[in-house]
Amino acid sequence: MFMVMNHRKKVVLIGAGSVGTAYAYAMAQHPLADELIIINHTKKKAVGNALDLEDAVAAFGTPVHMVSGEYADCAEADLVVITAGVPQKPGETRLQLVNKNLAVIKDITKNVVESGFQGIFLVAGNPVDILSNAVREFSGFPANRVLSSGTSLDSYRLRIALSKLFNVSPQSIDAYVMAEHGDSEFVAYSAATIGGKPLLEFAKNRGYSMDDLKEVEDQVRNKAYDIIEGKGATYYGVASALVRITEAILRNTNMVMPIGAYMAGEYGQQGVYLGTPAIINANGIARIIEMPLNEDEQAAMAKSAKTLEDIQNNARKEGFLP
Incomplete structure (x- = not known):
């Protein structure tokens, strides 16, 4: 049975948009992970967020190491959280985002799996139900290791x-x-x-x-x-x-x-x-x-x-x- 809790707890966040940075900021306040690595398609933004968040960690006094990283860093992660994707616009339904974000999720999943990742996927991009199933299909992971924020x-x-x-x-x-x-x-x-x-x-x-x-x-x-x-x-x-x-x-x-x-x-x-x-x-x-x-x-x-x-x-x- 899969369980990877016998080492330093490592989370990789993919997507440094509004949801991703809010998640990282919340993680800076809670001592859940030893390390949170931020990956973004614009590397500069990931670096900037990591530098900003490490100041928050110092203020909160939590032992979370905040850094920017690459897909290779997923190899030993316990959890990969995917918030990347095209955001929902005013008047647009979540389902209208589907084809745009399926292309994004396919590329992300491929890169994560190729790193040797054996942890759990947590998906939050929209439409989240469609993207979660896409991650399951593209990764080949068992369904229990691909879940989403859902409802x-x-x-x-x-x-x-x-x-x-x-x-x-x-x-x-x-x-x-x-x-x-x-x-x-x-x-x-x-x-x-x-x-x-x-x-x-x-x-x-x-x-x-x-x-x-x-x-x-x-x-x-x-x-x-x-x-x-x-x-x-x-x-x-x-x-x-x-x-x-x-x-x-x-x-x-x-x-x-x-x-x-x-x-x-x-x-x-x-x-x-x-x-x-x-x-x-x-x-x-x-x-x-x-x-x-x-x-x-x-x-x-x-x-x-x-x-x-x-x-x-x-x-x-x-x-x-x-």
Whole structure:
């Protein structure tokens, strides 16, 4: 069984854009890795970020060695985090980025694998579900060692929205956004709980209807567009989600969290990455936790999977996927 936690913990970040630098800055504040190496298509930017971040490390007092590097540095890494890619523009859906970023991801994956890398891929570029499956296919790695941020950010957005509605801490809400990280995502309300009590019952007792909860779901689904319209990009939230996943991997915590995982029959789906809770540890995805969905939610999962499958099939026809 794969596990590489018997040496200095080494993370390679590929992509020094807004998400990548926010992730690196968050990693500077948390003593999770001994070394974080930044790779960017513009070497100068990677160097500048590493120099800036080492000052932050000194201020925070964390023992993280921040440096710029090359693909050869991936050879002994525990984790490669991919945030590189063409960013989403105002009014543009994540799925509209697909062919642009498949070309980018193919080149990155090839270079990482050729270095001799034997660790875990964590993918965050958009459309993340499509790119994660591309990394799996291009690398030949087992599915447990290729995971993505998936619906982690969406689930955190859901919990903060529900916390405002119910005046309950988001950490006390156990609720997940499922399926695509994008427009076909949905909330698994039927399985959600607050303090062990079914969320639907909790909401009803406080005078909230399913229509109110669907409005929250729409707010969560569209929050990225609101942020992009306001400031041009989203990065703090997803970077923080990536740090939580990184912690589960590097510290081998067996934490249950929402991520993007390859479906091999779960939820009746096959061949696509979908957002789902899973147990995460030093081996990547230890086990997918298949949520008990009601009939409508199961249909929403199938519809989302079909959306992603169609995109993948088109990309395959156009030569962007093998």
